[in-house]
Amino acid sequence: xxxxxxxxxxxxxxxxxxxxxxxxxxxxxxxxxxxxxxxxxxxxxxxxxxxxxxxxxxxxxxxxxxxxxxxxxxxxxxxxxxxxxxxxxxxxxxxxxxxxxxxxxxxxxxxxxxxxxxxxxxxxxxxxxxxxxxxxxxxxxxxxxxxxxxxxxxxxxxxxxxxxxxxxxxxxxxxxxxxxxxxxxxxxxxxxxxxxxxxxxxxxxxxxxxxxxxxxxxxxxxxxxxxxxxxxxxxxxxxxxxxxxxxxxxxxxxxxxxxxxxxxxxxxxxxxxxxxxxxxxxxxxxxxxxxxxxxxxxxxxxxxxxxxxxxxxxxxxxxxxxxxxxxxxxxxxxxxxxxxxxxxxxxxxxxxxxxxxxxxxxxxxxxxxxxxxxxxxxxxxxxxxxxxxxxxxxxxxxxxxxxxxxxxxxxxxxxxxxxxxxxxxxxxxxxxxxxxxxxxxxxxxxxxxxxxxxxxxxx
Amino acid sequence: xxxxxxxxxxxxxxxxxxxxxxxxxxxxxxxxxxxxxxxxxxxxxxxxxxxxxxxxxxxxxxxxxxxxxxxxxxxxxxxxxxxxxxxxxxxxxxxxxxxxxxxxxxxxxxxxxxxxxxxxxxxxxxxxxxxxxxxxxxxxxxxxxxxxxxxxxxxxxxxxxxxxxxxxxxxxxxxxxxxxxxxxxxxxxxxxxxxxxxxxxxxxxxxxxxxxxxxxxxxxxxxxxxxxxxxxxxxxxxxxxxxxxxxxxxxxxxxxxxxxxxxxxxxxxxxxxxxxxxxxxxxxxxxxxxxxxxxxxxxxxxxxxxxxxxxxxxxxxxxxxxxxxxxxxxxxxxxxxxxxxxxxxxxxxxxxxxxxxxxxxxxxxxxxxxxxxxxxxxxxxxxxxxxxxxxxxxxxxxxxxxxxxxxxxxxxxxxxxxxxxxxxxxxxxxxxxxxxxxxxxxxxxxxxxxxxxxxxxxx
Numbered sequence: 015x016x017x018x019x020x021x022x023x024x025x026x027x028x029x030x031x032x033x034x035x036x037x038x039x040x041x042x043x044x045x046x047x048x049x050x051x052x053x054x055x056x057x058x059x060x061x062x063x064x065x066x067x068x069x070x071x072x073x074x075x076x077x078x079x080x081x082x083x084x085x086x087x088x089x090x091x092x093x094x095x096x097x098x099x100x101x102x103x104x105x106x107x108x109x110x111x112x113x114x115x116x117x118x119x120x121x122x123x124x125x126x127x128x129x130x131x132x133x134x135x136x137x138x139x140x141x142x143x144x145x146x147x148x149x150x151x152x153x154x155x156x157x158x159x160x161x162x163x164x165x166x167x168x169x170x171x172x173x174x175x176x177x178x179x180x181x182x183x184x185x186x187x188x189x190x191x192x193x194x195x196x197x198x199x200x201x202x203x204x205x206x207x208x209x210x211x212x213x214x215x216x217x218x219x220x221x222x223x224x225x226x227x228x229x230x231x232x233x234x235x236x237x238x239x240x241x242x243x244x245x246x247x248x249x250x251x252x253x254x255x256x257x258x259x260x261x262x263x264x265x266x267x268x269x270x271x272x273x274x275x276x277x278x279x280x281x282x283x284x285x286x287x288x289x290x291x292x293x294x295x296x297x298x299x300x301x302x303x304x305x306x307x308x309x310x311x312x313x314x315x316x317x318x319x320x321x322x323x324x325x326x327x328x329x330x331x332x333x334x335x336x337x338x339x340x341x342x343x344x345x346x347x348x349x350x351x352x353x354x355x356x357x358x359x360x361x362x363x364x365x366x367x368x369x370x371x372x373x374x375x376x377x378x379x380x381x382x383x384x385x386x387x388x389x390x391x392x393x394x395x396x397x398x399x400x401x402x403x404x405x406x407x408x409x410x411x412x413x414x415x416x417x418x419x420x421x422x423x424x425x426x427x428x429x430x431x432x433x434x435x436x437x438x439x440x441x442x443x444x445x446x447x448x449x450x451x452x453x454x455x456x457x458x459x460x461x462x463x464x465x466x467x468x469x470x471x472x473x
Numbered sequence: 474x475x476x477x478x479x480x481x482x483x484x485x486x487x488x489x490x491x492x493x494x495x496x497x498x499x500x501x502x503x504x505x506x507x508x509x510x511x512x513x514x515x516x517x518x519x520x521x522x523x524x525x526x527x528x529x530x531x532x533x534x535x536x537x538x539x540x541x542x543x544x545x546x547x548x549x550x551x552x553x554x555x556x557x558x559x560x561x562x563x564x565x566x567x568x569x570x571x572x573x574x575x576x577x578x579x580x581x582x583x584x585x586x587x588x589x590x591x592x593x594x595x596x597x598x599x600x601x602x603x604x605x606x607x608x609x610x611x612x613x614x615x616x617x618x619x620x621x622x623x624x625x626x627x628x629x630x631x632x633x634x635x636x637x638x639x640x641x642x643x644x645x646x647x648x649x650x651x652x653x654x655x656x657x658x659x660x661x662x663x664x665x666x667x668x669x670x671x672x673x674x675x676x677x678x679x680x681x682x683x684x685x686x687x688x689x690x691x692x693x694x695x696x697x698x699x700x701x702x703x704x705x706x707x708x709x710x711x712x713x714x715x716x717x718x719x720x721x722x723x724x725x726x727x728x729x730x731x732x733x734x735x736x737x738x739x740x741x742x743x744x745x746x747x748x749x750x751x752x753x754x755x756x757x758x759x760x761x762x763x764x765x766x767x768x769x770x771x772x773x774x775x776x777x778x779x780x781x782x783x784x785x786x787x788x789x790x791x792x793x794x795x796x797x798x799x800x801x802x803x804x805x806x807x808x809x810x811x812x813x814x815x816x817x818x819x820x821x822x823x824x825x826x827x828x829x830x831x832x833x834x835x836x837x838x839x840x841x842x843x844x845x846x847x848x849x850x851x852x853x854x855x856x857x858x859x860x861x862x863x864x865x866x867x868x869x870x871x872x873x874x875x876x877x878x879x880x881x882x883x884x885x886x887x888x889x890x891x892x893x894x895x896x897x898x899x900x901x902x903x904x905x906x907x908x909x910x911x912x913x914x915x916x917x918x919x920x921x922x923x924x925x926x927x928x929x930x931x932x
Contacts, residue, residue: 017510022503023705031497038490042675044481048777049786051476081540081676082704088693114703117693210705216501217540217676217707234547234576244573245541246482246669248676251710318507327508 016368017327020211021163021191021304021359027213030258034215034250041249046238055249062249062256069259070205071197072222078239079218079252083190083208084114086219089231089242090186090204091118094155095127097228098184102152103127108140108159108169109347112188115157116343132158137296138165138348142173149181155204156185160192164331164344164357165295166304168192172200184227191301193220194262195270203227209255212262213362217248218255262362269362270302276360276369277305287377292450294350304359306331308345309380310447311389311416312354320379321356326372329357332411341411341439351446352439353412354380389416397426404433407464411439415447418469422453425471430456436464444469475827476786479670480622480650480763480818486672489717493674493709500708505697514708521708521715528718529664530656531681537698538677538711542649542667543573545678548690548701549645549663550577553614554586556687557643561611562586567599567618567628568806571647574616575802591617596755597624597807601632608640614663615644619651623790623803623816624754625763627651631659643686650760652679653721654729662686668714671721672821676707677714721821728821729761735828736764739817746836751909753809763818765790767804768839769906770848770875771813779838780815785831788816791870800870800898810905811898812871813839848875856885863892866923870898874906877928881912884930889915895923903928 017025026034041058043051060074067074080086095105107119109131119129132144140158149156156178161168171187178185184203192198194212198205204227209218221242223229229242236244277300281293290310309317314332321328331342332355341352358372404421406414414435421431433444441458444467448455456468476484485493500517502510519533526533539545554564566578568590578588591603599617608615615637620627630646637644643662651657653671657664663686668677680701682688688701695703736759740752749769768776773791780787790801791814800811817831863880865873873894880890892903900917903926907914915927 015509017502017508019502019506019508019510022506023501026497026501034497035494038485038493038674042482042485042669043476043478043786047478047481047786047788048774049476049478049781050474051478051786081544081707084695084704085540088703092692114693114695117695121693208705210501215497215707215709216705217710219704233551234573234580236543236573236576244547245543245678246667246675248540248674248707248710250674251676251707315507322508327502327506327510329506 015325018358019327019329020361023210024213024361027258029261030214030254033257034254037250037253058253062252065256065260070222077222078242080221080243083219086206086221087114088118090206090221092232093229096230098154101154104153105129106148106156108132110134110138110162110344111159134347136348138162138167142177145174146177149183153183156183160187160189160198161301163191165306166301167296168299175200175202195266214255214258215251217251273360274302280305283373288380292351306357308351309354311412312383314355316383324375331355346442353443398424400429402431406433406435410437414440415443422471427471429471431469433467434464474784477817478786478788479820482669483672483820486717488720489673489713492716493713496709496712517712521711524715524719529681536681537701539680539702542678545665545680546573547577549665549680551691552688555689557613560613563612564588565607565615567591569593569597569621569803570618593806595807597621597626601636604633605636608642612642615642619646619648619657620760622650624765625760626755627758634659634661654725673714673717674710676710732819733761739764742832747839751810765816767810768813770871771842773814775842783834790814805901812902857883859888861890865892865894869896873899874902881930886930888930890928892926893923
């Protein structure tokens with residue numbers, strides 16, 4: 015039963031399991047105590063810190079363990095913002111950061127800080143120029159992920175770090191998606207990561223803060239982990255996290271090369287096997303194991319359910335799969351289609367046979383969903399009028415786009431279709447559909463109860 | 474090799490180990506996902522929440538899992554203070570709370586809030602009257618531990634909860650030390666606990682917030698755990714925590730009765746076997762497994778080292794064992810001796826033989842430390858003068874008290890000894906020594922470079 019969502023959580027690496035079990039016997043005591051059980055725990059903690067620091071590429075005394083990657087991000091952002099309060103209250107983030115970074119930015123705004131979002135191109139990548147423009151004299155911190163968690167695009171961290179260094183602004187890198195594949199290049203200042211993303215156990219994050227970065231931990235005092243991460247150390251999990259990071263790294267280059275080929279195969283085959291599909295993210299500068307595509311006229315949640323029934327566990331950034339009714343902020347920032355979105359992230363050890371089996375199942379699954387939604391090949395209808403209005407109010411993704419596709423043949427080339435929709439996703443998916451189909455998107459205007467989206471038929 | 478510090482961290486309960494190992498296979502995926510691995514994780518998480526809530530005595534939807542007891546306390550305190558901000562900024566805590574509560578109170582003060590500390594008697598217990606006096610119209614929250622972590626004294630939680638309810642003030646109970654022994658009685662509003670204290674794994678705390686308590690989570694938004702505990706759930710550890718709590722509870726009554734007898738034996742025997750020892754805490758209203766005593770003229774760190782050498786792992790609240798040079802705030806609040814302090818907390822399964830072996834080793838260990846410090850039975854010296862001054866400036870605990878004991882014979886009954894000391898601990902231990910010896914403590918006065926403590930010989 016192939017599990018293709020390692021970007022959410024990777025199954026436990028065998029080395030993590032071994033180390034966890036061994037340290038349940040040796041590492042349950044309080045490492046701050048002076049007796050033998052405490053000293054043993056302290057030795058394990060110190061060794062884990064050394065190993066993790068080596069993998070991160072920092073000094074052991076620059077690295078602390080947190081209860082999760084989210085805690086590492088929240089603590090890192092809050093600590094630098096507070097430490098550099100006198101410089102200013104300006105924070106720079108990319109528009110496609112993980113929600114933990116964006117939520118930390120929202121909290122900063124709620125406390126009176128200011129935030130600039132650096133935009134991305136259609137592959138999801140920022141540019142160093144974007145950061146150069148965003149950082150200023152009052153910028154306390156800039157944040158950039160090492161690679162995007164939804165589309166796999168690798169960010170130009172080293173270039174952005176240079177820009178930040180020139181401006182005297184520390185750069186926090188969220189390395190959650192990439193740390194298992196290798197150290198983050200460039201002169202970052204703060205780094206956050208999460209063990210369960212590389213096959214370590216849940217319950218462990220890493221926070222590295224370079225010496226010299228002003229850092230003021232927030233919240234109640236706690237002497238543990240250099241005052242940067244309160245609470246009793248989750249030592250067995252920390253030991254397992256460090257051991258598995260080392261093990262994963264030893265296999266990383268070979269596994270990356272192997273998975274890269276499998277992902278390239280998915281990227282190539284999906285567009286041939288499935289009509290009306292959009293493979294997103296940078297095809298080359300990307301994580302080795304991750305590919306994301308969106309299928310027109312498909313409800314993401316139903317497709318995930320179909321694939322799950324067929325034995326494949328994948329994720330989706332479609333709004334249809336979440337309770338919020340808003341699509342993934344990453345796809346929105348990229349300006350690409352969000353409906354029928356599927357993220358495939360292969361865990362280490364995924365076989366070519368598993369990928370082939372997925373490619374065999376996928377076309378039927380998509381076709382099945384489309385059939386049930388009543389999507390048929392658009393009839394070459396005779397144009398009815400120069401302008402047609404489609405009332406899709408009350409309909410949810412992917413219905414507004416399906417209605418638009420049905421209506422486009424009702425106007426001649428040069429004619430316009432106006433879609434009325436109160437579905438937030440239409441704002442993203444109607445322009446994306448136009449881009450895929452080669453029609454011109456004319457813009458939107460508010461109407462009672464929703465928004466009118468205007469499209470000119472051009473082909 | 475007996476480990477007698479279960480109040481710091483208990484060794485993993487066999488059920489916790491079993492559950493942890495089983496859920497490493499079943500519980501590594503993201504419980505928010507729709508595919509089978511995610512659904513399985515969600516089932517495990519829901520079942521763990523049900524089990525933990527039943528043990529706590531609350532509804533499952535009132536309970537969230539946090540990464541530690543410290544996180545539970547910090548989150549609980551901050552959440553209620555923020556939720557009841559309009560009522561006022563006053564916080565009430567007991568003087569003998571765990572440092573996580575006191576640090577949360579300090580953080581509240583630093584943000585402009587006010588804090589009242591309810592004092593304790595010489596057994597370490599608060600009174601309901603103390604809380605009645607402390608809470609007022611602007612009190613947002615009161616905190617009280619269920620039992621003290623250093624001396625084992627059980628607090629009158631039910632009575633204090635009644636007082637708080639009358640005043641309309643929610644009561645947060647830190648149940649870290651007692652939850653394994655049984656549910657907290659009384660109408661508490663918020664409860665915090667820590668799994669590794671009952672033999673669960675590290676990395677799991679519990680936070681229960683009764684419906685109707687105004688609660689506003691602080692920090693960046695995170696949808697997990699009802700928005701009250703950010704980060705990826707540490708599911709294998711959560712499953713192990715819940716399973717072990719249930720298992721520990723099933724054995725709790727029998728084990729409590731058994732350990733209570735062993736602790737009574739220690740309380741009785743220590744005062745017979747070791748000269749000049751003070752057993753502290755309530756002899757009856759106490760945790761079943763915990764006893765604390767202090768030995769005059771003994772350096773706590775050296776004694777711990779001696780006991781560790783002899784194979785016994787115990788803890789100490791003596792200043793001599795910490796880097797801060799201040800004694801335990803609990804012993805200070807109780808006004809009892811802090812030097813040569815030893816806390817014995819027996820893990821479940823401790824045998825009578827192990828306790829007997831400890832009682833055999835202890836007198837020699839204490840005598841050895843005293844010998845090395847040059848403490849001999851005070852010579853019946855002939856009085857030299859009506860008043861003697863002892864310069865103990867620069868000497869560290871337990872030396873100032875040793876100097877005092879040596880000097881008392883140099884004055885007649887009715888005469889005074891003045892000890893000059895710059896050791897913070899003298900403020901606690903000199904009056905405590907007077908109490909133990911039956912001499913009158915006359916008070917302190919500042920002198921250049923330290924403090925003068927005056928004692929009248931009365932026997």
